Amino acid sequence: MADSFSHVLLTPDEMARADHAAIAAGVPGVELMAAAGQAVADAIQARWLVGTVLVLCGPGNNGGDGFVVARRLLAEGWRVRVALLGELGNLQGDAAWHAHQWRNEIHALDPRLLDGVDLVVDALFGAGLSRDVDGLAAEILGEVAKRNLPVCAVDVPSGLDGATGQVRGMAVKAALTVTFFRKKPGHLLLPGRELCGEIVLADIGFPATVQQTVDARTFENAPALWSARLLRPNADMHKYKRGHVLVNGGANMTGAARLAALGAARIGAGLVTIATPPQAWAVYAAAMTSVMVEALPGDDLAPALIDKRRNALVLGPGAGVTEQTKRNVLAAAATGRALVLDADALSVFADQPSTLFSALRGPCVLTPHDGEFARLFSISGDKLSRARSAAQRSGTVVVLKGADTVVAEPGGRAVLNANAPAWLATGGSGDVLAGMVAGLLAQGVPVFEAACAAVWMHGEAANLAGPGLISEDLPSLLPQVLRQFYVG
Template identity: 50%
Template sequence: MTKADTLAVEAGVSSLDLMENAGATVVREIRKRWVRRSVVILAGPGNNGGDGFVVARLLHQIGWPVRLGLLGDKTSLRGDSKVNAERWVGKIEEFSVALLEGAGLVVDALFGAGLSRPLEGIVLDILNAMEARKLPCVAVDVPTGIDGNTGEVLGGVLNADLTVTFFRKKPGHLILPGRQHCGEVEVTDIGIPSGVLKKISPVIAENLPQLWVDKLPVPAPDFHKYSRGHVVIVGGSEMTGAARLAARAARRAGAGILSIVSPANAKHIYEISDAGNLVLELPAKKGLSGILDNKRRNAVLVGPGNGVTELTRKNAISALTSKNAVVLDADALTAFEGDPETLFGSIKGRCVLTPHQGEFDRLFKINGDKLSRCREAAKLANSVIILKGFDTIIAEPNGRVVINTNAPADLATAGA
């Protein structure tokens, strides 16, 4: 957000106006959801606290009872925060649990997205007291206790009913555990010019339809089945459901032809599962490479229900060394546990790896938060990584990341 603010100022928008607008949007969102009541503002020592002073002043002007506590000393404030503290006509009270007496709503303007160290002392005491009293809370930008860049909780966390953020969401709003502490997240316009988004070229985004809907291929009137792509899925002999579900998904996504490559002893299961699928027996000598020699077959999935075997490794390597687009999932990833270099060294073209957390940890010995680990893994493997979970992270080798926030707990079932 700092870079966006800087570019907005360079474009002619004053930083003081940005802070005023930020506070005004918080007040607007409060008034949409709550009737007049006693409000306590928890103001921090930086720009987030400056936003809090604006909120206090604007609520006071429309007749709401407001109390404000400042973490730190007023004389230590700088820049726009200092200006707005001087504009506040009310009392600045001692920053203590006593502030919460009689509160009907708390505005958290302590740290925002800038928190970088674990919470402690009086801040934790106040957060615990708020939780015990179940006071409704509005967070300015990011709830206190959440690292805005990673979604990690630092020492403790404030559970907000509403988070009002500016310009665009931060990773902390999207990634667990941070996401579950934000409540409703409202993104507001504070006057940052639209051209700023193009200049900063953000590499992290929420996975929403507007991100990709205009990039979906539209079949031309003269398209035929081969124009729409021929997908090959390698099925297993015992756990056949995974490959069959993948086949159904590929056809629903628009594949022109779907072939399932099956061991001989399971071929009949795949043949009766869906009349629209072609079922091929895995060649005994050439293996999967014998199937992929057909140039009309241009995308291949290896792994679901395949078993952690040497054959699965060979099939994965055959897929990767072909000129096809490749997706490796499940057993095709675990088969390289202890030897990820062979996997990474075999990747020659477009490749997507789709591990859950356990499979990811078997392949990538990378430290750090979930977001940074996924980005580093994509770079290391030169592949798109889809790290599946409550907050699936999709990372490209170039550092671009998309985060899913639309996976309900209903999907936490086998085969979902």
């Protein structure tokens, strides 16, 4: 994966280390806090008319940012009220210094302060909150939600865990969240992403050397991470150089394998073949033109695996949860070729996942949704940690699908995807994705990058389609997505 630090996601602990590294490099913490508060004030000024604002300040550095915001907005003509959770004398360090620069009244938290307010600045708790929000903080945040007041959150909405995207006790949806240096996983993982509203990432003056102190393992999915690994067309290119994808077509639910085959073909595989039981051959053959259809002698996929030029295999879409599906997966795994397993190819191993994992010989991508994931892995926790654990346990790249898809590889790297629109949640879209991953694998794209690229392109195609998308639309939109990488 290309080194693209701008797409790094930092956990709260990693962000704390980055803070310390910036200070060690010579940037005073008080200046970083001043820059953070100024960035929040600037973002507010760009989005709201001058009015009355209540700044809710917490007992830590997030509260210190809030005091800076209050001073900057007051200077711009806002009518500013400041409320502090706890005692002023208990503030420490940079937060205490900035709090003492506020020369006006500091109120105790009280829901009555919300009367007549046009905007609330939530600077109570940052991304590293270690306990549930309760007491006075929960009371006033609950009143903010009840009154449906617009909120600008500093770093994250209070109560949102920056590492997991989960809510600690409670959190109020923000219209705007301003965060600093790098986003956190919680900004992208659900429900965090929905709670953050618009996210502004502000540069507050971290030295470039800080990058060298952070061992980045989590990224926001973007072309900068994988576009250099895509196969570049050239004058001597021919179809076999672009690879040959073999899709195992089921006998009954034939649409799933067809969608996978079209996804593989449209993303650039040179050849695509659907191998199907003989009773379904006519159905597939009548529907496909550029995709070849091969009748198996029975339900056994093994004869179709003899041709080694078929270098990427897709099993599972529409296959059925049967013993034959299990045998076909094991036969495909034994070839050591690039393998994408989805749907029934995963569910069929629910009772014996170790049998599947121990059989794998080559690069493999598993593409489960949450239900399939739960059947195959007995892993609890947040989505990012579950995907990472599953990748390590299975020795594969795991694409844990959803509106906040996570792609994880056994070595610990993970990518969070955030470009998929809500209308991508439609039957068959996952089958297209499985084919897209295989199509990139067939072209020689490394396994982790192939999965990340396919997930991102899948989301971009859905954005091009807009509301009303059905899964058949996705393959035909891929040329528009690919054009940005291959034309001009």
